[in-house]
């Protein structure tokens with residue numbers, strides 16, 4: 571059972587869509603939040619730091635965490651395991667924080683099923699597939715084979731945008747950041763079902 575004083579903001583979208591860049595832009599404007607650091611079996615990219623970008627673990631360690639029920643959700647993306655650890659999310663929610671996830675479409679569905687009443691979800695995408703390819707090539711963090719794989723997954727993921735509350739097209743970074751800033755601020759106003767029921771009961775009692 572998860573105590574739900576906080577709220578959740580799910581960000582999904584193809585690798586290279588600009589999720590990290592956008593979060594970085596709005597970081598100072600959205601109040602106290604906890605960015606969920608996922609655990610993954612993929613190798614660190616150049617510049618990525620253990621415990622900041624991800625917890626990088628072996629497949630054996632990841633599978634052990636699955637068996638011990640330590641994940642809120644987990645999925646295989648681009649052939650690697652990715653998962654959201656339950657404990658820090660539970661803590662952040664009980665402290666009333668906005669909890670931000672950068673997870674894929676499978677993760678979004680899992681979070682929707684478990685925490686749907688406090689979750690706002692956003693699909694972030696560059697304006698076109700060719701722009702996505704261009705950005706991945708410019709980022710220079712992945713080789714051609716990896717980029718091709720990511721493009722393939724992106725074509726599949728874009729078909730599932732209707733599962734999200736909002737779509738943010740990241741064409742101009744400042745404009746997209748403005749939209750995301752408003753969504754993040756509004757996400758805090760979500761009220762869980764049990765709190766609504768409490769309110770209705772109190773409302774009926776007071777005459």
Ligand code: ADP
Nearest residue numbers: 585586587588589590591705709740741742743
């Ligand atoms: P993600 O976190 O979704 O994988 P990044 O934030 O790493 O994506 O962005 C991927 C690349 O695209 C980076 O090199 C970034 O500087 C660039 N980028 C992000 N947003 C824009 C934008 N609106 N216009 C042009 N380039 C962008």
Ligand code: 5GP
Nearest residue numbers: 585608644645647652653654672673674677
């Ligand atoms: P990348 O390897 O580019 O950092 O991430 C690849 C994909 O995995 C992205 O779509 C990202 O949102 C997703 N991802 C990262 N962490 C998690 C996680 O904990 N769970 C799920 N389901 N997806 C994740």
